[in-house]
Amino acid sequence: MLNLKSLISPALFVLVVLINAFSNNVAFANNKLNIFACEPEWALLANELVKDKANIISATYANQNPHFIQAKPSLISAVNKADLLICTGADLEVGWLPLLITKSGNINATIIYTAQHVDLIDKPTEEELDRSHGDVHSMGNPHLHLNPYNMIKVAKAILNILKRIDPENKDFYLQNYDDFVKIFTSQIKNLEDKAKNLQNKNFISHHKDFDYLAQWLNFKIPYYLEEKPGITPSASYLNKLLKNIAPTKIDGIIRSPYSPSQASLFFASKTNIKEFVVPYTKDFDSKNNLIQLYTDIIDTLIKNVG
Amino acid sequence: MLNLDNILIVLPAILFGIVLSLIAIPLGREVVKKGVIFLDIAIAQISVLINMFYLNIFAHSAIDKYSMQALVLFSTIAISLIFYFIEKKSYVDKKYLEPIIGIAYIFSATLATLLLSFNHSSGDAIENIFSGKLLFLTYQELFEISLIYLVLFALIYYNKLQNNLLFYIIFATTISLAMPIVGIYFMFVILIIPALLFINSTKPYFYGVIFSVIAIFIGTLYSLIKDFPSGLIIVVSYIFCSIVYLSIYKILNLKQY
Numbered sequence: 001m002l003n004l005k006s007l008i009s010p011a012l013f014v015l016v017v018l019i020n021a022f023s024n025n026v027a028f029a030n031n032k033l034n035i036f037a038c039e040p041e042w043a044l045l046a047n048e049l050v051k052d053k054a055n056i057i058s059a060t061y062a063n064q065n066p067h068f069i070q071a072k073p074s075l076i077s078a079v080n081k082a083d084l085l086i087c088t089g090a091d092l093e094v095g096w097l098p099l100l101i102t103k104s105g106n107i108n109a110t111i112i113y114t115a116q117h118v119d120l121i122d123k124p125t126e127e128e129l130d131r132s133h134g135d136v137h138s139m140g141n142p143h144l145h146l147n148p149y150n151m152i153k154v155a156k157a158i159l160n161i162l163k164r165i166d167p168e169n170k171d172f173y174l175q176n177y178d179d180f181v182k183i184f185t186s187q188i189k190n191l192e193d194k195a196k197n198l199q200n201k202n203f204i205s206h207h208k209d210f211d212y213l214a215q216w217l218n219f220k221i222p223y224y225l226e227e228k229p230g231i232t233p234s235a236s237y238l239n240k241l242l243k244n245i246a247p248t249k250i251d252g253i254i255r256s257p258y259s260p261s262q263a264s265l266f267f268a269s270k271t272n273i274k275e276f277v278v279p280y281t282k283d284f285d286s287k288n289n290l291i292q293l294y295t296d297i298i299d300t301l302i303k304n305v306g
Numbered sequence: 307m308l309n310l311d312n313i314l315i316v317l318p319a320i321l322f323g324i325v326l327s328l329i330a331i332p333l334g335r336e337v338v339k340k341g342v343i344f345l346d347i348a349i350a351q352i353s354v355l356i357n358m359f360y361l362n363i364f365a366h367s368a369i370d371k372y373s374m375q376a377l378v379l380f381s382t383i384a385i386s387l388i389f390y391f392i393e394k395k396s397y398v399d400k401k402y403l404e405p406i407i408g409i410a411y412i413f414s415a416t417l418a419t420l421l422l423s424f425n426h427s428s429g430d431a432i433e434n435i436f437s438g439k440l441l442f443l444t445y446q447e448l449f450e451i452s453l454i455y456l457v458l459f460a461l462i463y464y465n466k467l468q469n470n471l472l473f474y475i476i477f478a479t480t481i482s483l484a485m486p487i488v489g490i491y492f493m494f495v496i497l498i499i500p501a502l503l504f505i506n507s508t509k510p511y512f513y514g515v516i517f518s519v520i521a522i523f524i525g526t527l528y529s530l531i532k533d534f535p536s537g538l539i540i541v542v543s544y545i546f547c548s549i550v551y552l553s554i555y556k557i558l559n560l561k562q563y
Contacts, residue, residue, distance in 0.1 A: 071441040074533045076315045103315075103442045231423060 028055050028081040033166050036078050038087035038097065039066050041145040041293065042114065042154075043284035046086055048180045049158055052286075053169050057082075059100075062283045065258040067230070069096040079104035083165055086158065089113025090120060090142035110161055115142055117157040118150040121211055145281065147212035148188045148294055152181055187291045192217070195298045201305060202248055204273070206255035206264055209280060213297065222248055225255075225263040233263050242270055251305045256280035276304045308530055316526050318443040319536050322487065323526075325452050327496055327518035329480050331511055332462050334497035336473060338505060342403050345389065346481060346497050348411040350490045353382040353482040355418045362421065379482045386478035390471055440488055440537040451483055492537050495544040503548060521547040 028034045033054035037043035043058040050056070057078045060066050066088070069075070079085070079100050087093050090113070120140025144150045159177045163170040199218040203210070206225045214221050223245055227237045253264050253275035268275035278300050282293040337345055357378050364374065392398055392406060458476050465472060484493060499521075500514035507513055525543030529536040 070535050071439060072533050072535060073312050073315055073441060073530050076441060077312050080311065080315075099439065099442045103444060234423075 028057070028078060030055070033084065033162075034078075034082045036082035036085045036109075037284070038085070038093050039145075039281060040284045041151075041281045041290075042086040042088075044282060044288060044290045044293070045145075045151055045155060046084075046158060047284065047286065048184075048290055049155060049162060049173055049176045051172075051176060053166075053172060056284060058284045062279070062281050063257045066092055067095055069100075071096075071100075075100060076104050079109075080106050082106060082109045084161060085109050085111040087111065087113055088115055088142050088144070090115035090139040090144075092142040110165060112154075112157055112161060114150075114154045114157070115139065115144060118144050118147075118153050120144065121215060122208065141208055141211050143209040143280075144212050146210060146297075147216040148184070149216065150212065151290065152184065155180060184291060188294065191291075191294055191298050195302065197306065198298075198301055201251040204245070204250055204253045204267065206253075206259045209256050209259075210254060210278065213278075217298075223250075225253070225267060232260060235266070238263060238266060242267070245271075252276065252301075254278045254301075274304055276300065308527070312530050316441065316530060316536060318445055318448045319440045320522060320526050322440070322443055322448055322451070323496070323522035323540065324515075324519055325448075325455055326480075326484055326488070327500070327515055327522070329455050329458055329462070329476075330496045331500050331514040331518065333473075333477050333480060334499075334501035335505070335510060335514075337477075337497060338501040340393075340403075341400075342389075342407055343498060344404060344407040344411055345477070347490055347494055348389075348407045348414070349382065349386050349478055349481045350485050350493050351411050351414045351418065352385050353378060353478075353485050354490075355414045355421070356381045356385070357486070358418055358421050375483070379479060382482040383475055383478040386474055387471075390474040393470070439486060440492070440540075441535065443487055447487075451487075454483060455480070489537050491541045495541050499544050499548055503551060517547065517551070 033050065035043070035046050035050065035054050035056045037046060037056060037058045039060050040058040040062055043056045046054070046056055059075055059078075060069060085101075087097060092115075120142070122141040124138060124140075145154075155177060159173055162173045166173070195217050201219045203214070203219060203221050204223045204225060205211075205221045208224055208226075208229055211221060213219075223241060225233050225238065225241070227233050233241075250271070250273050253268055253273055255261065255264050255275070255277055257277050257280055264275040267273070279293065279296045282288055282290075282296065334346075337343060360374060360377055360381075389403075389407065389410070393400075393403060398406070458479060461472065461476060481493060488496075496518060500517050501510070503517065504510040504513045521544045522540055524547065525540030526536050528534075528543065529539035532539075
């Protein structure tokens with residue numbers, strides 16, 4: 001009886017597994033509003049407005065590249081149950097979001113693409129719009145959350161949707177929005193003050209993901225290590241870049257936690273410019289406030305370049 | 307989490323695994339008998355390379371996915387026939403087939419990486435090479451691919467792979483269609499492991515399918531509970547089930563391997 005005996009161990013395994021099966025936390029289980037954020041910054045922002053009146057899940061984590069994602073069962077299930085999806089758009093999630101939405105079969109959710117509610121920088125011209133130039137984001141630079149003033153604009157958009165899909169709690173959301181705008185704005189102003197000395201400094205960035213930070217804090221990013229966006233730079237390009245930067249005083253080489261380190265380390269070793277990782281986003285948990293992300297970023301910059 | 311919704315989400319993946327194993331068992335057996343284990347990952351890698359290549363060519367034009375898939379399929383078959391001709395040539399000693407196929411695999415993997423560094427529009431294709439989009443499979447896609455596999459299955463059943471040319475064509479087709487869904491690793495284990503385990507068995511096809519179904523089922527179950535990508539966990543499950551199976555045989559001293 002070959003088959004029966006070979007079924008014993010797998011059966012035992014299944015039994016053990018089933019015993020563990022009911023021990024996991026449940027995400028979208030109760031009657032609250034379900035919010036699915038594509039990146040953790042939107043989860044943090046949504047949390048400022050909804051507090052405990054909604055369940056919030058983020059599809060990606062702080063150290064993860066938001067362009068790519070692993071297909072986990074819980075993600076499909078979460079999108080299926082979501083009432084509201086908050087994503088960046090501008091082709092940031094184009095590699096995985098459409099598939100996820102199709103597979104989840106959710107036709108009722110509202111989607112907010114935050115890029116539609118702010119002014120994007122770096123909108124490419126007609127000639128630049130083919131992929132021979134690398135991963136050009138065709139609508140502009142999508143890493144918009146790094147300018148905190150954009151978060152206020154997006155918060156307004158989220159508020160408007162919340163008022164529509166959950167009218168019962170709209171006064172609560174409105175109150176939270178007003179509080180958020182007031183407190184957040186004053187916190188930002190404090191951070192701007194703290195970061196005064198960063199103004200007009202020059203940084204080299206691995207990828208074009210810190211441009212909105214430069215816009216906010218008035219520093220410059222005159223060069224990028226990537227020759228074409230999304231593609232690791234070649235040694236010959238980096239050597240050429242080394243010669244080009246000679247007249248400019250560069251204060252630091254920055255990269256996000258998910259960017260590869262090789263190019264930055266190579267460049268730093270050839271130029272004696274300090275290279276370091278700057279936080280790009282912050283994981284969502286209900287204890288974190290959105291402002292903490294910007295505080296961390298400014299602290300990191302000040303610590304490394306003074 | 308193990309609940310009805312999640313089970314419904316993974317059901318197409320499980321069904322696809324079963325459908326794939328029905329074709330893969332006889333093909334894998336043939337591959338193991340020929341002693342060219344690397345053939346499947348070589349062809350898998352070649353199909354990915356061809357996919358990336360065409361994505362580059364058609365970056366500007368809107369080509370529908372069926373035409374694209376057909377194009378990749380026929381190109382993969384064409385290139386895979388190189389192996390057929392190499393095998394046929396009498397001046398190539400049979401024992402050199404495996405290293406030649408290994409070289410072909412490395413070559414196409416290298417080309418794929420080079421292609422990527424020139425132009426990122428093929429990046430999406432290579433991202434899925436290892437784990438595939440198994441969880442994203444819809445019933446529509448499952449139905450379409452099952453129809454084709456049904457035809458292949460009929461061909462295998464009535465012809466039984468005696469025609470070597472037909473074997474290569476069916477093999478390349480199976481892999482080319484499955485690659486975007488399951489990835490290289492799953493493809494490899496589903497072809498090789500059941501074939502290897504039941505190589506001397508009296509009913510290798512029957513036991514092979516049962517083993518595959520169990521391994522896929524357990525793997526999917528575990529991926530649901532631990533919230534991991536299913537394709538990769540199923541590979542682990544195959545290995546785990548093999549170890550369990552072989553241990554039982556060792557303990558019960560039933561068969562020599």
